[in-house]
Amino acid sequence: MIRDLHNKLINKEITAVQLARQYFDNIEKKDKDIFAYLTLTKEMALQQAKNVDEKIAKGEEIGMLAGIPGAIKDNICIRGTRTTAASKILDNYIAPYDASVIKKLKESDAVFLGKTNMDEFAMGSSTEKSAYGATKNPSDLERVPGGSSGGSAAAVAADEAVWALGSDTGGSIRQPASFCGVVGLKPTYGRVSRYGLLAMASSLDQIGPITRTVEDAAIILSEISGEDIQNDATSAKSSGKRYEKFLTGDIRNVKIGLVREYMEGLEEEVKKNMETAISKFKKLGAEIREIDLPYARYALPVYYIIMPAEVSSNLARFDGIKYGMRVFDFKDSNIDFIPEDKNLLEIYLDSRCYGLGEEVKKRIMLGTYTLSSGYYDAYYLRAQKVRTLIRQDFEKAFSEVDFILTPTTPSPAFKFGEKTEDPLQMYLEDIFTITANIVGVPAISVPSGKIGSLPMGIQLMGKWFDEEGLLNVAYAFEQNN
């Protein structure tokens, strides 16, 4: 899709400004119902588009992404633009700097339409935890779009953006991509700089694209990846690759692993969807093998110890002191308070009490508990050790196969409110996606048809830093779907 639009721009069939306006028209028509966007950045978008049109008019060569309108998840900073992470505590936060991915995309002359809705601080799998209200699934407005990057996935699915950026800590790019019928890629940990992404769990977070096609995901990855030594010490050496150039669609003799433990107990419809996918891969010449990941079943509890521990530390900065909501800024409160009577501790307590949502508070408290003295060994250290065992499972698996195939989610999109009662039920959404974050490998969700009227996706995981191989397998599947 990006390549087609790029050709239209350079062949002067459409201008970048016209293209941007066309997307703002779509947004105006559809977003009342879908609510994918928290903030629109029309002025900036039209200026960016105008610059591209001037370059084209002057006969300058433009990049593949120049003038192509996209959406940015609201936990990624764009300088001068409101960045809330869908939290009340950052309701008035205007980012004073660009995230590294934004800097790169600006250099690519991409156009930013706006900032998309999400679960507060990326903590959730449905956007129901957004402080501003939930996004709806474009395929069925009574259902969730998935999360936490639900706004980004819905925007792409509803043609309110050509591409979008999301962030993925336990499945937050892939699960909404699956629910909305689009492509979502979580790159290898370290492939993309995290600088300017509001940190949730630093050892797990990764920024990645949500797009209509696998080629588009490859194009976005080429633009946003690379070492960022000044700002993100965990960023890996740049590959210098244009990932879209590796999409041959030839996957003959590629070895794809099926996880025995995951295939047991799949829902009937999901199992059928997987079987169709497996036979497609076989037809394309791939070799299917069964593999074991014996420790993968511990991935969820490991994740729910490590993630909140990192959350409790990362979110300590939201205390009403340097930026964000200080409690007496709180306008809608019916609580009686006299700011002058508050001491420093009360400012902290109240700013966080009113500024943060329930799920966020719960995770901060959970992390504070598991890191506290006396419990550290029993929870955090133990989880880190099991993390080692899960990593070893993957190292062994990847000595036998090139890729691992799973469903992206245990079921298609669920209804609003369906999983909000039991605190564990929502967490189980991440069962297939979470291991990729625990061990750091790249993973992609690709549409694999529908269950009833609802989109469904398959997930492919690849070896560390083998995005080109991973994207090519996904591409081969997509082209034959």
Add this chain to the structure above:
Amino acid sequence: MISIEQTKHIAGLSRIGATEKDIDKFSHDLSVILDWMKQLEEVNLKGVEPTAHISGVKNVLREDKVKEFLNEKEIIKLFPEEKDGYDKVKSIL
């Protein structure tokens, strides 16, 4: 099981103000989640090293050089309460 008293203590450590009703709910939810995590106790971890970080990178260093910071004004604008270019906070002494 996380008692009401323990929950209050954790909320305090986390610097999160909470009503009695909040504490009841947190106490229940945290207990459910922590019980569920107990399944990790069945894993034999003898001789297993912890993984803090998957990439294995250590001590990435760069020169400690002063860089000019250009957007001071934007940072000052974010202060919840500003006075003469300073962030005004409660006195602590």
